[in-house]
Amino acid sequence: MSRAGVNRAISIATPILLLAAWEIAARASVLDTRFFSSPASIGNELWTMAASGDLWKHAWISLARVLIGFAIGTTLGVVLGLGIGLSPTISAIFKPLIDATFPIPKVGLLPLVIIIFGLGEASKYAIIAISAFYLIVINTAAGVRQIERIYLDVGRNYHASRLMMFTDVALPGALPSIITGMKISMGVSLIIIVTAESLAAKSGVGFLIWTSWQVFEVEKMYVGLFISAVMGFLLAVLLDWVERRLIPWKGA
Amino acid sequence: MTAAGDSSAAPGSAKLRLRDVRRRFTVGKRSFDALEGVSLDIAAGEFLAMVGPSGCGKTTLLRIVAGLETPTGGTVEVARDPASTRPENSMVFQQESIFPWMNVRDNAAFGLKARGMGKHERYANVQPILELAGLKGFEAALPHQLSGGMKQRVALARAFANDPEILLMDEPFAALDEQNKLILQSELLRIWEASRKTVLYVTHSIDEAILLSDRILVMSARPGRVKDLIDVASLFPRPRDISTVKSSPRYGELFARIWGELRNEVLASARESGGKAA
Ligand SMILES: Nc1ncnc2c1ncn2[C@@H]1O[C@H](COP(=O)(O)OP(=O)(O)OP(=O)(O)O)[C@@H](O)[C@H]1O
Numbered sequence: 001m002s003r004a005g006v007n008r009a010i011s012i013a014t015p016i017l018l019l020a021a022w023e024i025a026a027r028a029s030v031l032d033t034r035f036f037s038s039p040a041s042i043g044n045e046l047w048t049m050a051a052s053g054d055l056w057k058h059a060w061i062s063l064a065r066v067l068i069g070f071a072i073g074t075t076l077g078v079v080l081g082l083g084i085g086l087s088p089t090i091s092a093i094f095k096p097l098i099d100a101t102f103p104i105p106k107v108g109l110l111p112l113v114i115i116i117f118g119l120g121e122a123s124k125y126a127i128i129a130i131s132a133f134y135l136i137v138i139n140t141a142a143g144v145r146q147i148e149r150i151y152l153d154v155g156r157n158y159h160a161s162r163l164m165m166f167t168d169v170a171l172p173g174a175l176p177s178i179i180t181g182m183k184i185s186m187g188v189s190l191i192i193i194v195t196a197e198s199l200a201a202k203s204g205v206g207f208l209i210w211t212s213w214q215v216f217e218v219e220k221m222y223v224g225l226f227i228s229a230v231m232g233f234l235l236a237v238l239l240d241w242v243e244r245r246l247i248p249w250k251g252a
Numbered sequence: 253m254t255a256a257g258d259s260s261a262a263p264g265s266a267k268l269r270l271r272d273v274r275r276r277f278t279v280g281k282r283s284f285d286a287l288e289g290v291s292l293d294i295a296a297g298e299f300l301a302m303v304g305p306s307g308c309g310k311t312t313l314l315r316i317v318a319g320l321e322t323p324t325g326g327t328v329e330v331a332r333d334p335a336s337t338r339p340e341n342s343m344v345f346q347q348e349s350i351f352p353w354m355n356v357r358d359n360a361a362f363g364l365k366a367r368g369m370g371k372h373e374r375y376a377n378v379q380p381i382l383e384l385a386g387l388k389g390f391e392a393a394l395p396h397q398l399s400g401g402m403k404q405r406v407a408l409a410r411a412f413a414n415d416p417e418i419l420l421m422d423e424p425f426a427a428l429d430e431q432n433k434l435i436l437q438s439e440l441l442r443i444w445e446a447s448r449k450t451v452l453y454v455t456h457s458i459d460e461a462i463l464l465s466d467r468i469l470v471m472s473a474r475p476g477r478v479k480d481l482i483d484v485a486s487l488f489p490r491p492r493d494i495s496t497v498k499s500s501p502r503y504g505e506l507f508a509r510i511w512g513e514l515r516n517e518v519l520a521s522a523r524e525s526g527g528k529a530a
Pocket residue numbers: 277278279286304305306307308309310311312313346474
């Protein structure tokens with residue numbers, strides 16, 4: 001086997017071996033199964049929940065919250081970020097505000113967000129949108145400033161309108177940096193949604209994890225953790241695909 | 253009749269009038285003159301080549317004419333046809349300047365889009381120019397899929413498609429290999445002889461300057477001034493053929509004259525900076 005083939009085999013074998021070790025330890029009562037359920041019983045629970053539809057319900061509602069909030073936050077972040085990057089006036093108005101409020105941990109805003117948007121779905125979208133917005137606006141503005149000056153000169157020399165400078169120069173020029181911001185904020189959005197759902201929701205993966213723990217249905221808690229891992233993986237794959245579609249001129 | 257090459261053309265016929273154009277730059281605490289009083293008339297339809305030592309302000313002068321840089325003194329006047337809807341000028345930049353995120357066709361049509369031309373019309377406009385530039389079959393390619401020479405041809409196509417009254421070209425062929433350069437030079441000669449645009453053309457190559465231009469402006473070392481203005485049009489009538497021009501004895505004389513002037517400038521600036529360092 002080639003060196004790469006060996007490494008690949010190791011990458012696949014390691015998690016399987018760990019799961020097997022976990023299973024054996026659980027059956028031999030080396031692990032306390034009240035807290036560390038065996039992989040087989042977690043798999044069993046996963047199957048039951050998938051069959052009853054519970055699993056899809058929680059997964060889908062979390063996914064929808066993340067995607068909708070993320071879309072709102074990204075849109076606002078890109079528009080304002082382009083404005084800040086292109087216009088010294090817009091930058092003077094918004095940049096200090098953004099820089100000053102950026103360090104606030106966004107989960108800490110949850111009580112305020114609930115007061116403003118209520119306990120329903122709107123507050124979930126809002127908290128995700130806010131977290132995504134900051135990372136996107138900062139990355140977009142930085143992306144515009146990193147655009148090589150020659151491209152702005154071409155835009156000026158060919159008398160591109162303000163709108164065209166936005167859509168044909170600044171936006172595509174800043175896209176690589178925007179996508180980087182999207183990748184980071186997608187990870188952050190997952191953390192935030194799981195946290196927000198544990199604190200203030202009656203559904204979703206975070207709710208599933210936290211209530212299962214409270215009522216001591218530990219298998220269900222593990223199923224919740226498993227779903228969030230799968231969601232994170234799928235969203236990362238989605239963003240990689242978006243990246244290849246939107247910036248084919250970078251890399252591969 | 254070679255009115256286009258006549259440096260004593262009546263002031264009224266000048267397309268572009270530069271009067272005492274100056275540009276001072278400040279880098280850190282130090283200020284220096286990049287251009288020190290350049291005055292020049294360029295006739296409508298004239299092809300003017302600029303040669304001069306590196307750093308003498310050729311790009312700066314072009315950027316001033318393009319409106320991308322403001323002069324610290326002097327004036328730039330362009331005589332515009334009031335009925336014309338064509339853009340005043342388009343620049344071909346010294347460095348790579350086509351947008352990496354646009355395909356060849358959209359890059360070439362950028363100026364037309366900026367002028368508000370619809371998609372179908374601008375693509376139809378650009379197609380023959382792309383073909384002329386040898387880019388047929390690559391219309392949908394992105395710049396990273398092109399060779400360096402092809403990218404430069406896209407930049408040329410973009411400027412030509414825009415159909416400006418004045419073309420500003422800053423060493424457009426400097427990055428090309430010798431064969432591509434020769435081909436594109438004769439292409440340019442052909443296109444220009446058909447369109448007779450006013451052209452301001454910067455080059456490091458004396459060869460290229462003689463081959464293409466009506467007049468050659470030799471710049472002094474920094475701060476840039478007009479050192480010499482040489483009439484080429486009366487020596488080599490158009491249409492020109494590269495090999496005929498090069499085999500003419502007058503070509504050798506002209507080359508030697510310009511080369512001598514440039515060498516003196518380069519030596520003078522080397523002596524000056526050497527003296528400062530000592
Ligand atoms: N934006 C700027 N800020 C400060 N100095 C500048 C700036 N642009 C140009 N200069 C300086 O002005 C001088 C002339 O530069 P310019 O680019 O016009 O030279 P050039 O004749 O085009 O040279 P080359 O043949 O090497 O392209 C140089 O000394 C350069 O360092």
